[in-house]
Amino acid sequence: MEILSKQEIELLRILQKDSKFEITTLTERLNMSRTSVYERIKKLESEGYIKDYVALVDPKKVGLNFMVIVNVSLNSQRIEYVEEFLEKVNGLEEIMEAYVTGGIFDVILKVVVKDPDAFNDFVTRKLSVIPNISKIQSSFVMRQIKQTTVLPF
Structure with missing residues (x-):
């Protein structure tokens, strides 16, 4: 298993709480460019860290x-x-x-x-x-x- 960077771990923590993110908020919190954030998300999806995005229904x-x-x-x-x-x-x-x-x-x-x-x-x-x-x-x-x-x- 590949070791995740601190930014990737923080990105996962943020997305777990709210996957309807504003890219601007993510770039500011992670101190990364829009492109880097999108690339990290795609990487985490392709490697199976992010399994899916869902709506939690009451x-x-x-x-x-x-x-x-x-x-x-x-x-x-x-x-x-x-x-x-x-x-x-x-x-x-x-x-x-x-x-x-x-x-x-x-x-x-x-x-x-x-x-x-x-x-x-x-x-x-x-x-x-x-x-x-x-x-x-x-x-x-x-x-x-x-x-x-x-x-x-």
Whole structure:
């Protein structure tokens, strides 16, 4: 992995907080020319440091008021069964995040839906029909305390 310059690190920090940047602001903060800023951004994109630019949408504003953390245990850890499960999970739009974990559960999912009825429908019609699941445990989010996309580097 290539070592980033101080200017590149600062550029990443700025873009993490607001990718709708004003080029003038970036040139002033980084003490770089417009061309240099654009070249650094293109470099960081091509090397995979910057994966994408997105709009962070407030789920409640679009009617998705119910967040659930779902812990899943699988019957078998055989790679083909795990891969099949992960492939099916990736196709479910209600799942915002999915993690293969060590410990008590094999997978942790962050699910966002309209309400408890929609969650029940999601579990009974979509999640629980995936082969190889032995246990599903859900925790309903009462209040979100922190959410960030900014990495602490």
